[in-house]
Amino acid sequence: MEHVKIQNRYVYRWLCKMALVLIATGMFFWVWHEFVEDNNQTGNLLGAGNLLMAAGIYFVLYYIIGNALKAFRIGVDRKANLLASQVMAIFCVDGIETFISCAITGQFRFFPNFLWRYVLLALVQSVVICLLILPLVDLYRSMFKPQQVLEIYDEADDEKLHFMNARPDKYHIADVISIHEGLDKIYDKLDDYEAVLINDIPSEKKNDILKECFYRGKRVYFTPKISDIIGKNSEDINLFDTPLYLCRNSGLTASQIIVKRICDIVFSLIGLVLTSPILLVVAIAIKLEDHGPVFFKQKRTTIGGAEFDILKFRSMIVDAEKDGKPHPAGEADDRITKVGHVIRPTRIDELPQLINILRGDMSIVGPRPERIEHVKKYTEEIPEFVYRLKVKGGLTGPAQVFGKYNTSPLNKLKMDLFYITNYSLLLDLQILFETVKILAQKESTEGFSEKRQEEMHDSK
Numbered sequence: 522m523e524h525v526k527i528q529n530r531y532v533y534r535w536l537c538k539m540a541l542v543l544i545a546t547g548m549f550f551w552v553w554h555e556f557v558e559d560n561n562q563t564g565n566l567l568g569a570g571n572l573l574m575a576a577g578i579y580f581v582l583y584y585i586i587g588n589a590l591k592a593f594r595i596g597v598d599r600k601a602n603l604l605a606s607q608v609m610a611i612f613c614v615d616g617i618e619t620f621i622s623c624a625i626t627g628q629f630r631f632f633p634n635f636l637w638r639y640v641l642l643a644l645v646q647s648v649v650i651c652l653l654i655l656p657l658v659d660l661y662r663s664m665f666k667p668q669q670v671l672e673i674y675d676e677a678d679d680e681k682l683h684f685m686n687a688r689p690d691k692y693h694i695a696d697v698i699s700i701h702e703g704l705d706k707i708y709d710k711l712d713d714y715e716a717v718l719i720n721d722i723p724s725e726k727k728n729d730i731l732k733e734c735f736y737r738g739k740r741v742y743f744t745p746k747i748s749d750i751i752g753k754n755s756e757d758i759n760l761f762d763t764p765l766y767l768c769r770n771s772g773l774t775a776s777q778i779i780v781k782r783i784c785d786i787v788f789s790l791i792g793l794v795l796t797s798p799i800l801l802v803v804a805i806a807i808k809l810e811d812h813g814p815v816f817f818k819q820k821r822t823t824i825g826g827a828e829f830d831i832l833k834f835r836s837m838i839v840d841a842e843k844d845g846k847p848h849p850a851g852e853a854d855d856r857i858t859k860v861g862h863v864i865r866p867t868r869i870d871e872l873p874q875l876i877n878i879l880r881g882d883m884s885i886v887g888p889r890p891e892r893i894e895h896v897k898k899y900t901e902e903i904p905e906f907v908y909r910l911k912v913k914g915g916l917t918g919p920a921q922v923f924g925k926y927n928t929s930p931l932n933k934l935k936m937d938l939f940y941i942t943n944y945s946l947l948l949d950l951q952i953l954f955e956t957v958k959i960l961a962q963k964e965s966t967e968g969f970s971e972k973r974q975e976e977m978h979d980s981k
Contacts, residue, residue, distance in 0.1 A: 711739055745935060833873055903934060
């Protein structure tokens with residue numbers, strides 16, 4: 522019965538995906554057909570084959586890019602994330618179609634004509650698709666109730682359940698049981714729930730429970746240990762008559778480093794040119810407010826433990842850390858200036874780091890460079906924290922996209938390790954797109970709690 526429920530969820534999502542793709546493709550087809558009918562005097566592009574080719578290319582593009590940007594995860598992601606992903610996917614596809622349409626017609630003089638039509642098309646598609654997604658999500662939630670989850674824990678820690686408690690539409694922790702109550706008692710409970718959450722228990726017992734859940738066809742969520750993440754992207758080796766996994770553990774390859782550096786130079790130059798008006802306005806505003814320095818410099822660590830001065834627009838008063846100890850921004854910090862209250866939530870204060878990227882201190886995407894004092898403290902608590910230094914620090918990264926400003930050091934490390942062990946140029950692009958989506962989310966810029974501020978203050 523539970524297997525049927527899960528399959529029904531997948532079928533519903535697939536039907537929604539196909540409906541959205543077909544609607545967007547139909548709207549494109551109408552614009553394309555009208556243009557060709559008015560401008561193709563020979564009529565050769567009005568043949569069924571050419572029309573189907575144009576529509577087919579759009580269908581495939583939207584399907585692939587939509588999947589890559591997670592635009593069809595109805596019932597999985599929040600509404601705001603879905604809508605943002607859809608808008609980004611539509612504009613990306615219509616932008617690419619501008620060039621494809623010119624290629625199909627063989628007339629690049631039509632580029633301006635296609636451009637304004639497809640911009641208008643993207644706007645209309647965005648409105649229509651977003652208006653359709655909202656009731657589709659509501660219908661999904663009414664049809665499929667939250668999963669009833671059994672949590673198995675070693676030591677109770679409410680913070681570890683925050684990510685599930687934050688999605689009551691998707692998960693419901695219906696019962697909890699300690700691993701110390703014994704495996705037999707745990708196994709007796711398994712059939713009463715749709716899924717199991719294994720919350721930081723010893724590896725040996727976790728393996729036993731995973732195998733039992735596999736046998737019973739139970740869905741399992743578990744908080745990964747660092748070794749789980751390192752081994753996740755292992756390579757299959759078929760040298761013997763037994764499965765063998767290879768963990769290379771060498772960081773990025775030489776070709777990946779070269780391509781990544783070229784992308785950093787290109788994107789940072791483009792970014793500096795495009796944001797130059799913003800940079801100028803913010804610099805003037807900071808100077809006019811208190812006549813202090815425009816930039817804030819701070820020592821950070823990057824690949825191999827190398828140190829560099831990171832650049833930011835100053836968003837706090839001049840003597841924010843006059844005692845020489847780190848004071849991370851709190852949830853309601855009176856040290857933040859008026860300009861700071863604007864540029865911090867929007868991440869505009871980070872834009873000068875494009876200069877760091879151009880110089881080679883940082884990369885566009887990578888683990889966020891930490892303060893030297895923080896690295897020392899975190900490494901004392903978590904010796905594996907230095908694993909983050911296998912790649913250059915980045916302007917944005919997995920911890921910034923999937924976590925928050927005040928995400929715990931251990932969880933930041935896990936996210937960054939996932940990035941390092943699964944690195945690809947496509948992953949960099951995905952993180953860049955996700956970064957755009959989270960810029961408007963307040964929770965991603967939340968400050969440290971008072972307790973965490975005290976811990977950081979005492980780290981030096």
